[in-house]
Amino acid sequence: IRIWKWRVGVCLYVLEDHENWVRSVSWSPEGNKLASASWDRTIRLWDVAGDSCECFAVLRGHEEGVRSVSWSHDGSKLVSGGGDNSIKVWDSSDGMCLRTLREHDDQVWFVSWSPDGTKLASGSFDRTIRVWDSSSMTCLTVLHGHSGWVRCAAWSSNSQGGGTRLASASWDQTIRVWYDPSWDLDAEAAAASHGRSGGELIESHTADVRHLSWAPNGTKLTTESADKTILWDAVQGSCVAMLEGKGTEEKSVTWSPDGTKLACQSDDSTILLYLSSNGQRYAVLDAHEARIRCVAWSPSGGELASGSDDTTLRLWNASDGSCLAVLAGHTAGVRSVSWSRDGGRLASGGEDRTIRLWHASSELFPWSSDVPSEERCFGELTGHTDMVRFLSWSPDGSRLASGSGGDNNIYLWDSQRCALVRLCGGPPDRDGFVSWASDGEKFACRSTGRTIRMWDSANGMFLEELSDSDLTRDWFEHVVPVGGQRVSEEFHEGNLVPFLSNSAEVPRVSPSGEQLVQLRNNVVHLMTKRSVEELNMQ
Numbered sequence: 001i002r003i004w005k006w007r008v009g010v011c012l013y014v015l016e017d018h019e020n021w022v023r024s025v026s027w028s029p030e031g032n033k034l035a036s037a038s039w040d041r042t043i044r045l046w047d048v049a050g051d052s053c054e055c056f057a058v059l060r061g062h063e064e065g066v067r068s069v070s071w072s073h074d075g076s077k078l079v080s081g082g083g084d085n086s087i088k089v090w091d092s093s094d095g096m097c098l099r100t101l102r103e104h105d106d107q108v109w110f111v112s113w114s115p116d117g118t119k120l121a122s123g124s125f126d127r128t129i130r131v132w133d134s135s136s137m138t139c140l141t142v143l144h145g146h147s148g149w150v151r152c153a154a155w156s157s158n159s160q161g162g163g164t165r166l167a168s169a170s171w172d173q174t175i176r177v178w179y180d181p182s183w184d185l186d187a188e189a190a191a192a193s194h195g196r197s198g199g200e201l202i203e204s205h206t207a208d209v210r211h212l213s214w215a216p217n218g219t220k221l222t223t224e225s226a227d228k229t230i231l232w233d234a235v236q237g238s239c240v241a242m243l244e245g246k247g248t249e250e251k252s253v254t255w256s257p258d259g260t261k262l263a264c265q266s267d268d269s270t271i272l273l274y275l276s277s278n279g280q281r282y283a284v285l286d287a288h289e290a291r292i293r294c295v296a297w298s299p300s301g302g303e304l305a306s307g308s309d310d311t312t313l314r315l316w317n318a319s320d321g322s323c324l325a326v327l328a329g330h331t332a333g334v335r336s337v338s339w340s341r342d343g344g345r346l347a348s349g350g351e352d353r354t355i356r357l358w359h360a361s362s363e364l365f366p367w368s369s370d371v372p373s374e375e376r377c378f379g380e381l382t383g384h385t386d387m388v389r390f391l392s393w394s395p396d397g398s399r400l401a402s403g404s405g406g407d408n409n410i411y412l413w414d415s416q417r418c419a420l421v422r423l424c425g426g427p428p429d430r431d432g433f434v435s436w437a438s439d440g441e442k443f444a445c446r447s448t449g450r451t452i453r454m455w456d457s458a459n460g461m462f463l464e465e466l467s468d469s470d471l472t473r474d475w476f477e478h479v480v481p482v483g484g485q486r487v488s489e490e491f492h493e494g495n496l497v498p499f500l501s502n503s504a505e506v507p508r509v510s511p512s513g514e515q516l517v518q519l520r521n522n523v524v525h526l527m528t529k530r531s532v533e534e535l536n537m538q
Contacts, residue, residue: 001025001036001046003053013053017044024068028092029075039065043080045095057095061088068110072134073117081108087122089137099137103130114155121166123150129168129178148172167221175223175232216259220276224252229264231279241279243272256301261318263304265292271306273321283321287314296337303360305346307334313348315360317367324367329356329377338391345415347400349388355381355402357415379418383411392434394443399457401434401443410434410445412460422460424453 001015001022020040027034032049043059043066064083071078071092078090087108089099106125113120119140120132129143129150148171156165166178213222220240221232229243229252243264252265255276264272269292271285290309297304303324304316313327313334332351339346344361357379365371386404393400399421400413410424424445436443442463444454454463 001034003034003048013048015044015046015053015055017055018042020065023066026070026078028071029073033075033092035069035071035078037066037069037080039083041065041082043069043078043090045092059088059090059095059097061097061100062086064107067108070111070113073113079111079120081111081122081124083107085124085126087111087132101132101137101139103139103142104128109149110152112153112155119155121153121155121168123153123168125149127170129153129166131166143168143176143178145176146170146172146174167223169223175221177221177232213253213255215255215276216257220259222253222262229253231262231274231276240276241274243274243279243281254295254297256297256318257299258301261301263295263297265295269308269310271295271304271316273304273318285314285316285321285323287323287326288312290333293333293335294337296339298339298343298360299341300343303343305337305339305348305360307337307348307350309333311350313337313346313356313358315346315367324362325365325371325376326373327356327358327376328373329380330354332387335387336389336391338393340393340397341395342397345393345397347391347393347402347415349384349391349402349404351387353382353384353387353404355384355388355391355400355413357381357400357418379415381411381413381418381420383420390434392436392443394436394440394457395438396440399440399443401445403434410455412443412455412457422455424455424460424462 001018002011003013003015004011015036018036018038018040020038022036022038024037025034032047034046034048036044036046038044041060041062041064044055045057045059047054047056059078059080062080062082062084066080066082068081069078076092077098078092080088080090082088085102085104085106085108087101087104088097089101090096091098104122104124104126109123109125111120111122113134118134120134122130122132124130127144127146127148127150131140131143132138133140143166146168150168150170153166153168156167167175168178169175213224215221219233222243223230223232231240231243232238233240243262254263256262260276262274262276264274266272269286269288269290271292272281273283273285274281285304285306288306288308288310292306292308294307295304297318302318304318305313306316307313311328311330311332311334313330315324315327316322317324327346327348330348330350330352334348334350336349337346339360344359344364346358346360347355348358349355356377359365359376359378365376381400381402384402384404385407388402388404390403391400392402393415398414398416400415402411402413403409412421412424413419414421434443434445436457441457442454443457444452453465455461456463
């Protein structure tokens with residue numbers, strides 16, 4: 001196993017304790033531990049937090065080589081799949097085997113956690129997928145239909161009309177989309193139910209499928225392979241169109257906010273724009289001179305911003321694909337971009353460890369005018385010690401939150417004074433989700449270990465951290481099924497908290513700061529410290 005300082009291409013550690021092929025590696029949610037699975041029938045746990053990398057546990061129990069290993073979302077457990085047809089659940093603190101599941105008839109190829117961590121999917125050489133309740137490890141259903149080994153699977157974060165969907169890809173060069181109402185029942189009821197088999201068959205790929213991406217409302221799906229990218233109707237299981245962009249090692253399809261358009265990144269530094277209704281390509285954006293690293297739609301969906309290794313940020317007209325502006329200033333590749341909620345400003349983060357703030361309003365600087373980049377840039381924020389990975393504006397645009405790959409902090413900025421307000425301790429999780437209260441007075445971030453941390457946005461002072469035990473002991477939780485892409489919830493105080501349902505597990509804070517709402521698998525979870533109240537869906 002080799003661990004790299006990827007920005008400079010330096011190998012930090014070489015781990016040679018395994019006695020056969022290493023088939024799978026998985027980082028813990030905190031990023032300070034590593035699990036490795038090998039054909040030598042062991043799983044090794046490594047401590048990578050300090051100046052050295054030491055193996056602190058060897059998990060033995062598989063009778064054949066171990067093909068896959070994955071940490072649970074809270075980091076307390078590990079799940080492994082092996083050539084002995086078994087799945088094993090481990091306690092990550094002491095390495096004890098908690099459970100062995102032997103229901104597959106052939107080698108287990110992969111395990112995949114659902115977005116909320118309540119379910120686990122496993123795929124096998126026996127051509128089936130099994131869905132498990134992650135608490136009891138009860139098998140909820142067995143999915144039959146693939147004629148080849150099942151290679152990978154992806155959970156949807158939302159499906160129109162409610163429910164949870166799973167897309168699977170196989171060596172038979174097909175994709176199947178599965179839905180079973182029992183996945184949305186409690187474990188006991190689900191175990192007594194009968195799942196659907198067969199799934200909605202989606203085929204046409206001639207190479208292995210690398211990525212699956214759901215539309216915001218869950219009715220369409222894109223699949224990316226080395227041969228092509230395909231747009232599917234996930235309800236009917238039919239192919240809508242073949243998209244020209246090929247799958248890359250990174251996810252390359254970005255949906256517009258309303259789900260009507262797609263931006264598809266290609267290996268040749270271009271972006272292809274498509275209509276999701278029929279898959280028709282209507283524009284080619286080909287002005288970048290190097291690989292495109294990030295794409296973001298404006299809140300209205302009328303514009304598109306792209307950042308590239310050529311160090312520039314480009315703004316595009318999403319209707320006809322014309323280039324509206326070229327924003328130059330970063331000295332290294334642009335890795336993140338975010339629009340303010342009014343669409344008037346842009347923030348970009350780069351490998352040069354800086355953030356640049358740009359005017360993106362056509363009223364201030366008409367797109368037809370040749371305005372220099374230095375005039376559009378109204379601020380440069382410095383302080384990060386690694387590349388800037390994510391950016392999030394407050395509702396009124398007065399604050400900006402940012403995070404990087406190695407800082408282990410959230411930076412809170414005053415966007416008007418272009419000054420650092422405070423370093424807010426984390427570390428944030430790898431997705432970097434930041435959610436603001438609708439009045440902008442507080443913000444919350446999902447941290448590693450599945451905790452939610454809240455800060456005061458005025459001064460960056462830490463307010464509260466909610467862990468799994470807090471939710472169980474002190475907080476009440478309601479569940480109300482919802483459907484559709486965008487939903488507004490009305491609390492008993494009459495406060496409205498909007499959110500996008502395709503952002504799974506992103507916490508939203510009520511204006512009073514007394515409630516949090518999360519969407520997990522198309523279910524709204526309302527948590528309040530005061531009392532149990534009904535949640536009225538508007």
